[in-house]
Amino acid sequence: MSQERILTITSIILACWAVIIITWERLFPYRKGLPLFREGFWVDLVWYTIIQSFVLKIVIFDYIIAPLQHHFDWSRFQGVSNWPVALQVLLFFVMHDFYIYWFHRFQHSNKFFWRTHEAHHSGKEVDFLSGSRSHIVEIIINQTIEFGPIILLGASPEVIPIKALIDSMYGMFIHGNIRVKMGKLKYIFNSPELHLWHHANYREVFHANFATKLSLWDYLFGTVYFPGTKPGNKPENWGLYYDYPKDYFLQHAFSVKRFDEKQLLRHKWFRWYYNLRPAFIRLFVRRKKPLQDAGILPAAIIAEKETEAIQTGT
Ligand SMILES: [Zn+2]
């Protein structure tokens, strides 16, 4: 089957899966009342899901893995290329999931690497799209380690799009704001009931539930946290315990140097930049209360009001 045909099929499956999860979120929500256009929705969709993914795909495959392949091409050993595609996918699935469990755990315990992961935890409202919010460095490391061996070992060309599809589908599932009872399967497969706890702002879960697809690792290595209750609906029960920028570029800048986003709004040029995005979206989305549901404008307005208050001394 040609690569183009595989890509078309995987794209259609992914689109259908997104519709299923969104419907599921409406019918059986884990947290009630979360809007579809929740805070950070457009940043996650436009910047992380579309633009960042597109750019990093080129960086990772063309500028990192391709040169590596030039020096380390092990496909001549035909280690996996003669295996059935399903077995190849299974091998890389388990290998990468094992790696990512440990790397994720490391990110939570190392101050430097935490800065490459905090973006993923910054959302106060977690849903099917939240999995896309990952720092550039985190994606480059994880996807190079995920797809590099597949290419270097000369696996079948179908393995990459199938693996990428599983990643996306599973990412939507475990972040989905959906009620799921996994029964005994929870000991093997990760689910929203475990991963949504990982996104909760609770001390107990900062070092727990690191699994991405196989919860087995958490059970095996003693890092599972599953109290049988939910974190609760209050925004403070979710995300980070400290303020985190709302803007995509500021989120990346914040990982290098800490600053107060609200203080930056004292500067005229920054206010202009900060309101560019909501102003642009306002061109397309007409609402009675502009963009309030999308959670884009309030941050800017609140911060601006606070800045005005600081300036006027009120
Ligand atoms: Zn984490």
Ligand SMILES: [Zn+2]
């Ligand atoms: Zn997550």
